[in-house]
Amino acid sequence: MTVTAPPPATAEAAPAAPPADPAPARSRLRAHWRRSRWWLLSVLVLLLVGGLIAGIPGGSVHDPLDPRSGDPHGTRAVDQLLQRHGISSRTASRTDDLAAALRADDTTVVLTYPDELSYQHLAGLSALPRGERTRLVLIAPEQPLLNAFAPGVTASSYAEPTGTAPTPSCTLPEAREAGAVDLGGQSYEGRPGDTACYPVGGRDLLLSRTRGTQQVVVLGNGDPLTNRYLDKEGNAALALGLLGAHPHLVWQTLDQVDHATSTGRPKSLGDHIPDGWYWGTLQLLVAGLLAVAWRARRLGPVLTERLPAVVRASETTEGRARLYRRANARGHAAETLRRAARRRTAAALGLPHTSGDPDPTALLEAAAARLGRPTADLQHLLYGPAPTDDAALLRLANELDDMEWQVRQP
Template identity: 60%
Template sequence: MSTIAPPPAPAPETPADDTPASAPARHATARALWLRWRWWGLCCLVLLLVGVLIAGIPAKEDHPALDPRSGAARGTRAADQLLQQRGITSGTAATAAELGRALREADTTVVLTRPNELTTRQLAELGSIGRGEHSRLLLLAPNQSALNAFAPGVRADYSAPDLKPPIGPGCDLPEAVAAGRVELDNQSFSGRPGDTACYPGSTLHALLSRTTGTQQVIVLGSADPLTNERLAHEGNAALALGLLGAHPRLVWQVADPHPQQDAPAPATPTTVPTAFPTTGSTGGGSTGGNSGGTTTDGPGDAPVERHGDHRTAQGEPRKKTLLDLVPAGWHWATYQLGLAALLAVAWRARRLGPVLGERLPAVVRASESTEGRARLYHRADARGHAAETLRRATRRRAAAALGLPHTSGDPDPAALTEAAAARLGRPPADLQHLLYGPAPTDDAALLRLADELDDMEWQVRQP
């Protein structure tokens, strides 16, 4: 004769803690959120830092060479600032109309930094203008068309220069005498009798001055003495300030934002690099080795595009692409980042090791599967899901032991609790709470629930 074991004594109630039960749950939830989102937060922080660094990078220089607003190596801001400190009023002129008004003004020095970009019509109009009294016109590395318009009789030599900088003035022009030895090594010129020729080579000179009444035209073969990078060399600063500061007002020619679509001034029959990207001119001339221009081999040749020139082979403006707006240094940075990414891929791939084959089907012990699933539940703090899994398994096994039908899904809750209560002699409410109650709030409650379910199932299986 078998006997039914008495039900286990209920576990003693633990005294209530001063800390609320939800505090550990909130802490565990915050930790789980941190572990889940920490890498995304780090990526956002890195992107924000990179954006701040990129925003702090100085913008690309928008002004071309020989522009008084440019602080680049080939700009002329340093000379312009020194002249303003001496009381010279500085201004700019971009269009032919603005240049014409500047040439008509008295007591004004006009600097044509890019005379080779003027069209044939513009040169003819500007050359016929009656210039103001006590005025000076300074031409920087002009081609023959510009010389014919502003200094008739002056011839430019585009062959290899015979100058060996630095060179002495070799003339009595006050500005050249005060400057002494300067750096001039580009074009050289020959003029008419009566012109003042300075900085001689073997046959020609790098500077010519022609005075007619109170009007003066100076032709300079190189713009190097005026640029920021060369201003402090030899006597360049003295020559630049002397040539530009003769009158109380100074006007610089700058690039025309809307150039005329007119026939350009004819070029010389030799290959001559221009100082800047042309805006409707194929004329020759050089201003001291500036990069980014066009090359012509004759009056009818089309300009050939070089680095920095945004014009097509037909001379039409070319639309800038996205790569044109990216600074040159960032191209190398992109290549370096790509190389670093490839090295990282090779490094991580090596750590993975060779591929190992496994015979299928693989046998996994039930204890390993149970422990693995339990670790996942514990890591995710899924106590409710774990408790429901234990209860569902207990309900199905208890229903089978009690002979209750459960062809699909769980057995009927009322029938299960009534049958179990009759078998065990316990109140149906206790079994209802045990089998269908709320989820445990901590790990200790989950362990107690598992023990109670195991004990109930053992008692139900007893005959």
């Protein structure tokens, strides 16, 4: 082997070496961008989606035709006008509230979104004995609702507002007072005896049926009542006339209408989850149990083994060191180190080997000659008193070490 090719990694790294060069900095930036762009992009998308979700319900808090709403589609204006005329107004969102309102005397009930009621509730509400001197205003009802509250009335096609306000051409006092109104929406055909107003193409946008003191009014749509259109044509007059006939006014509101349960409790999250999810979850649970059965069955038993005890041979020595430390056995430690140093020094100086301690005089003389240090100095080091504190012990230990090292130097 004579020539070895340089490793490719080094070759690549070489151009990037000078840090002052702006080109590598830019490429480094680009590398950073390449590495992190997906993260940045996903964070951006997350923020965007979050903002959109947060922004959607901010548009309108109330439903259309809600008397508390100041939106163009709300009806707060007409509600405020009526209250100023001494009419008490409240809202009813739950079925039992509506039922109570229908039973009460001297009351106008506006079903702003009658189609939101379920068949069950519809049947219950229409079967109720209505109070005296009441009026029920249905706004753009579909056929089932008509069958329930105004049997014989049929809903027909939807009529776009023509732009030209239809005229009442009927005997209903409220309509005659209002004159032409800006009305469109669903048109209806009533039975003989019903008062029909605002005809559009042979059908009527407003129907009224009176039984004694109980009146049902069917209105093609709720636009004349809304904040936006209240000041158009005779809308205001019609609205005040229709809703202000009795001292009490009840608006149906949508927010908590319950159509799934008859108890009328507020809907929980669970009511919104389709049935399929529950059954799917049940099936997943079965799958989970099967997975448990799969994982729980081991491929054979666990094997255990007796292992030998692990005892470090130096354990006793290290334990003894800790005991010295705890007992602050400086004297003992110093004497042990000195004895070891004396023995090794004697061996290094070639003094006769003895099994015990070497002869002090001979050792000191030989060491002094070897190191060129005064004998008294070495005497203090090798045979001196025990150190009195930790610093002295540490110093002594290092001095012994140095002395030994010097003796060993050739």
